[in-house]
Amino acid sequence: MSSKADSLSYSYGVMMARELSNEKGLNPELVAAGIREAMNETAQVTLEEAGKSISMGKAQVGIDFLAENAQKEGIETTASGLQYKVIEEGTGANPVATDVVTVHYKGTLINGEVFDSSHGGEPISFPLNRVIPGWTEGLQLMKEGGKNIFYIPYELAYGERGAGQVIPPYSALIFEVELIKIGENN
Secondary structure: OOOHHHHHHHHHHHHHHHHHOOOOOOOHHHHHHHHHHHHOOOOOOOHHHHHHHHHHHHHHHHHHHHHHHOOOOOOEEOOOOOEEEEEEOOOOOOOOOOEEEEEEEEEEEOOOOEEEEOOOOOOEEEEHHHOOHHHHHHHHOOOOOOEEEEEEOHHHOOOOOOEOOOEOOOOOEEEEEEEEEEEEEO
16 A cells, blocks of 8 residues: 555455445445446446345345245245244134234344344233234234244335344344233224
């Protein structure tokens, strides 16, 4: 590096590469061309188009995961695209969307990263029609006392907006859910 500007420029490149290291299948030459052209204001796509392309690429990761998962033994798929696997069949009643349910759960991204869990604490109760559509649909398939794993496409989860810093946009999600109790109707 012959100057501070050269050192700074190269360091930015290293930092960007580190940020992109989890993205599989990127072409480094095209990444560099995108940076170069954007800095020269000659980019071939707008920022909006680039954002949409990146988002759809992230959505495709979940779509591919669910397509492969659907082929596994014990996985059922509903008309909406929700996938589930029965771990333990319950013996009680099935909830309806207007019921309050009490559950224990663990939520993970498809890479296995846990983003939320009630384990280690008290089970939670909520009106079934006030959660993501994948939970509303999936829990109605269960009987009280049962335990299932839900594989939820992004459209039945948090969609294109994601959820804060924890769940990225277009994320397919996995939830292990135990239906402990069905309360009264709202």
